[in-house]
Amino acid sequence: MTIQAGVAADDPKAALVGRDILAAGGNAVDAAVAMTMTMAVTLPARAGLGGGGVCLVHDRAGKRTRALDFLPREGGTRGAVPGTPRGIYALHAAHGRLRWEELVAPAETLARGDRSISRAAALDLADFEAVVARDGEARRIFAARGRTPDEAQPLAQLDLAATLAALRQRGVGALYAGPLAQRVADAAGLPPEALRGYQPRWVETVGTEVGNDVLHLADVEGSRPLLTAWTQGVSDAPDRAVRVVDALAGGADGAGAGAPSAGFAVLDVYDQAVACAFTMGAPFGTGAMVPGTGLFLARPTDGAGIGGPVMVTNANTGEVLFAASGSTGLPEEGNAGAAAATVTTSIALLDRGLPPGDAIGAIRIAPAGDGAVLVERTAPASLGQSLGRPVRVIPTLGRANVVHCRLERTDGSRDCQALTDPRGFGLALTGG
Numbered sequence: 001m002t003i004q005a006g007v008a009a010d011d012p013k014a015a016l017v018g019r020d021i022l023a024a025g026g027n028a029v030d031a032a033v034a035m036t037m038t039m040a041v042t043l044p045a046r047a048g049l050g051g052g053g054v055c056l057v058h059d060r061a062g063k064r065t066r067a068l069d070f071l072p073r074e075g076g077t078r079g080a081v082p083g084t085p086r087g088i089y090a091l092h093a094a095h096g097r098l099r100w101e102e103l104v105a106p107a108e109t110l111a112r113g114d115r116s117i118s119r120a121a122a123l124d125l126a127d128f129e130a131v132v133a134r135d136g137e138a139r140r141i142f143a144a145r146g147r148t149p150d151e152a153q154p155l156a157q158l159d160l161a162a163t164l165a166a167l168r169q170r171g172v173g174a175l176y177a178g179p180l181a182q183r184v185a186d187a188a189g190l191p192p193e194a195l196r197g198y199q200p201r202w203v204e205t206v207g208t209e210v211g212n213d214v215l216h217l218a219d220v221e222g223s224r225p226l227l228t229a230w231t232q233g234v235s236d237a238p239d240r241a242v243r244v245v246d247a248l249a250g251g252a253d254g255a256g257a258g259a260p261s262a263g264f265a266v267l268d269v270y271d272q273a274v275a276c277a278f279t280m281g282a283p284f285g286t287g288a289m290v291p292g293t294g295l296f297l298a299r300p301t302d303g304a305g306i307g308g309p310v311m312v313t314n315a316n317t318g319e320v321l322f323a324a325s326g327s328t329g330l331p332e333e334g335n336a337g338a339a340a341a342t343v344t345t346s347i348a349l350l351d352r353g354l355p356p357g358d359a360i361g362a363i364r365i366a367p368a369g370d371g372a373v374l375v376e377r378t379a380p381a382s383l384g385q386s387l388g389r390p391v392r393v394i395p396t397l398g399r400a401n402v403v404h405c406r407l408e409r410t411d412g413s414r415d416c417q418a419l420t421d422p423r424g425f426g427l428a429l430t431g432g
Contacts, residue, residue: 004414004431005267005416006417007022008264008266008426009035009263009401009420009427009428010039010046010264010399011039011120011262011427013038013114014035015264015427018034018035018264021035024098025097026098026102026268027270027272028270028272029057029096030092030097030098031268032091032264032266032276033088033096033103035264036278037108038106039278040084040107041110041114044160045280046124046260046262046280048084048296050082050084050298051280051296052072052087053083053087054069055070056274056309057091057272057274060270060272065205067204067205067218068090068201068203069200069201069202069220069303070086070090071220071301071303071306072298072300073300073301075299076191077188079187079188080281080300080301081195082175082198082298084278085175086198086200101169107164108168111157111161112156113154114155114156117153119151121151122148122150122152123425124260125148126148128260131283131287132148132287137159141159157294160293162293176195177196181195181196183290187288187291187297203218203220205218206227208227212316213313213315214312214313215311215346215350216313221302223309225247225250226248229244233344241383242387244365245367248343258304258305258331258333258334258335258336258337259280259301259305259328260279260283260329261278261306261326261327262278262327263276263277263309263326263399264276264325265402265418266403267320267416271320273320273403275325276309277306277338279298280298282298304335305337307327307339307341307400308324308326309324310346311324322346322350322402323403324345324403325342326338326339326340327398328398329396329399329423333374334366334368337374337398338398340364340397341397341399344363345362345400348362349402349404356404357419360422363375363383364397365397368390371390372389373391374394374397375387375392379393399423399426402418403417405417416430418430
């Protein structure tokens with residue numbers, strides 16, 4: 001039996017929701033919408049409703065791959081315009097099958113009372129507890145007992161549940177015009193017209209040939225260096241590892257603390273695929289919550305720290321062979337950790353032909369700023385010595401979520417596998 005569908009996400013509850021949507025007859029876009037809303041509940045430091053991101057979507061019927069840019073670029077004096085709600089709504093309007101209300105409902109239910117938060121959620125809250133502590137609304141929700149909850153403890157976000165209910169019932173326009181929008185505009189220091197006027201952008205992809213297939217990247221600032229890094233990584237140059245690092249440094253300097261990010265990849269039995277990467281511009285964005293909404297305001301960003309997404313398709317058949325998104329695991333990875341995860345995994349799997357598990361576990365390096373290189377602590381000492389650069393050792397570097405398919409050329413069948421990074425605490429599921 002061949003496997004035709006899969007989901008992989010940085011948060012396990014988002015992956016389970018995506019699996020359920022596919023099982024209910026939804027397509028990859030439906031699953032992506034529900035997973036995005038779920039991660040706004042479970043990973044608000046990285047993928048909150050107040051932030052934004054970039055998605056790649058492939059539609060086999062039209063044999064077309066496009067990118068959707070809904071980054072929180074524009075900002076007021078105290079925060080950015082939320083990009084995620086309108087971005088995900090635009091994605092659903094273009095390609096969704098199930099009703100919008102069905103896709104928001106799982107996140108709303110989870111916000112009303114998550115009986116057992118995941119390890120990924122608990123670690124985020126612990127890592128960024130100092131940010132939560134600075135805001136009274138955030139403390140009330142996430143540290144009511146004087147500290148953030150541990151793994152498997154309950155957590156209710158009733159204000160966020162009410163916001164999600166408004167989006168479910170009235171559509172995302174409720175967040176961009178009307179009383180709820182006025183709260184957001186006042187908190188962010190935005191003129192109401194800036195909120196009303198925000199629109200996500202459909203953009204073309206940039207890419208390169210991979211054998212008989214095409215590798216696609218979104219044509220946005222945060223993703224462009226990945227294409228150069230891929231080209232350098234698959235070359236025969238003896239110093240290709242350093243060239244990859246230099247390419248990534250050209251788009252996202254690794255110096256300082258990077259903005260945490262999150263992502264997922266999903267493929268359905270209809271051969272539609274979506275891969276997304278999300279950011280708040282900093283841990284919990286500005287750290288300020290819009291009173292009564294459960295929504296953190298993001299910092300404006302042009303996509304620094306976005307790890308892709310990446311997709312490989314066959315131009316003749318329209319089939320998807322690979323979809324991946326990278327994310328940042330630790331602040332000390334800087335802004336290049338997510339991109340390093342995506343490009344290293346992609347090269348190991350697609351160019352070097354490593355088994356998927358080995359490819360996603362391959363050693364990663366990235367720019368650290370000031371000409372230094374970040375190297376994972378599991379790397380052999382000889383790797384650091386061979387780079388000819390100052391080396392800074394860190395525990396892990398980036399996270400990747402991947403769906404990879406192999407075609408049987410004799411009969412055209414496809415066998416797919418979903419993988420989440422062993423460095424993180426996400427979940428990957430296959431089916432179909």
